[in-house]
Structure formats: structure tokens, C-alpha cells
Amino acid sequence: MARMIRLLLVDDDALVRAGLSMMLDGTGDITVVAEAGDGREAVTAADAHSPDVVLMDLQMPHVDGITATRQLRSLPNAPEVIVLTTFDTDEHIVHALRAGASGFLLKDTPPADIAAAVARVAAGNPMLSPGVMRRLMDRTVTHTDAYERARSALAALTPREHDVAVAIANGRSNAEIATALLMSVTTVKSHVSSILTKLGLDNRTQIALLAHDADLV
Structure with missing residues (x-):
């Protein structure tokens, strides 16, 4: 149950x-x-x-x-x-x-x-x-500093973590990301945890917001 x-x-x-x-x-x-x-x-x-x-x-x-x-x-x-x-x-x-x-x-x-x-x-x-x-x-980046901060923060990610962050911003679940990027769901979860730690964020929504600020989606 x-x-x-x-x-x-x-x-x-x-x-x-x-x-x-x-x-x-x-x-x-x-x-x-x-x-x-x-x-x-x-x-x-x-x-x-x-x-x-x-x-x-x-x-x-x-x-x-x-x-x-x-x-x-x-x-x-x-x-x-x-x-x-x-x-x-x-x-x-x-x-x-x-x-x-x-x-x-x-x-x-x-x-x-x-x-x-x-x-x-x-x-x-x-x-x-x-x-x-x-x-x-539809939200556009209206403040250059917000755009630059987001780009700078995301630069700390590995290429694979960057791909996962963009996929999250596109609304994909862990299973969908695993299929699209040819990795296991466990690996996706590990990447998500690493992204949250590196960027000092609390959840996936904040990852998506940062990717939007960086104009990646």
C-alpha cells in the first residue's frame, strides 16, 4: 500500500x-x-x-x-x-x-x-x-547581470551535467532524460544531485529557472 x-x-x-x-x-x-x-x-x-x-x-x-x-x-x-x-x-x-x-x-x-x-x-x-x-x-532575460550570473554558474558543470540541466529546463523527467541521453536513471539522478550541489540550489525547478536565465531553452 x-x-x-x-x-x-x-x-x-x-x-x-x-x-x-x-x-x-x-x-x-x-x-x-x-x-x-x-x-x-x-x-x-x-x-x-x-x-x-x-x-x-x-x-x-x-x-x-x-x-x-x-x-x-x-x-x-x-x-x-x-x-x-x-x-x-x-x-x-x-x-x-x-x-x-x-x-x-x-x-x-x-x-x-x-x-x-x-x-x-x-x-x-x-x-x-x-x-x-x-x-x-516566453520570459526574456531583461537584465544582463542575471544572464551573466546564470551563464557563469552553469559553467561550473561538466558537459553531461549541462545536458541534464537543459533537459530539466525542457520539462523532461529522469526517465525521459535517461532515454534521450543514453544513460541510466540512476546516473541521471546522480547528475541532478551534483548539479544541485555545485549550483547551491534546492530543487529541479531552480535548475530550470537558471537555464532560462541563461537563455538555454
């Missing part, structure tokens, strides 16, 4: 939390272990309940979702974070991903897709809504 995914809901609207809890608790493979009304409560709840995934709002009192995401990702047993918000500006998207979020969904996302995103992120794969993915793909 598959292990239940432990989920923490963070939103300052109690009705939104109640609706999400009712919807996701009924999927069979997700259990809502705690709720929080702002980012400060989220960090406390995560420390107490050890969730696998946090579903995070952005605009909240006291501590906002971006700050809370950054704090959660710095915990020893850091949960994955999916931002669920009504705000989809480039600024919100980029700041959330840079803070360590592994997913970014809009609140009009169908319930089944939210549940699928939780499962995907819990398995270690990033999940962006189609609209958000398009915006990232």
Missing part, C-alpha cells in the same frame, strides 16, 4: 482551507495533517507535523508566502512547496521559484489537477500550471 502524502494547507481564508481540505482529504492518497492562516503559522505547523508537501498562498498577513517558502525550504526536513494563488505576475512566479517552490498553480486549477500536482511534487517532480509554464518559456 502506497504511503499517504502528508499535506499542510496554508491560506488566510478559512473557507478556502476548508474547501481544499475536504477536496484533497478525499482523494485516498493525501492526508491533510495541519492548516495555517499565515506564513508564520506555516513554519510552526511544518515543524510540528512534518508534512511532505505544503500548499501555500502568497498574500497573507504577518509573513507572506514567499518568505514562508524560503523559511520552510531551509528546515532540516524541508517539505516541498506548491504555491496556490490568484496572482500570476512574472514577479510572483519568479520570486516563488527562487524561494524554493517546486510548483506554482492558480486557484482556478481544477481540483483533480491540484491533487495530481501534490502527488507529482511529493515524488520529487516540479509542477507548473500550463499558463505559468508558458510565461516562463
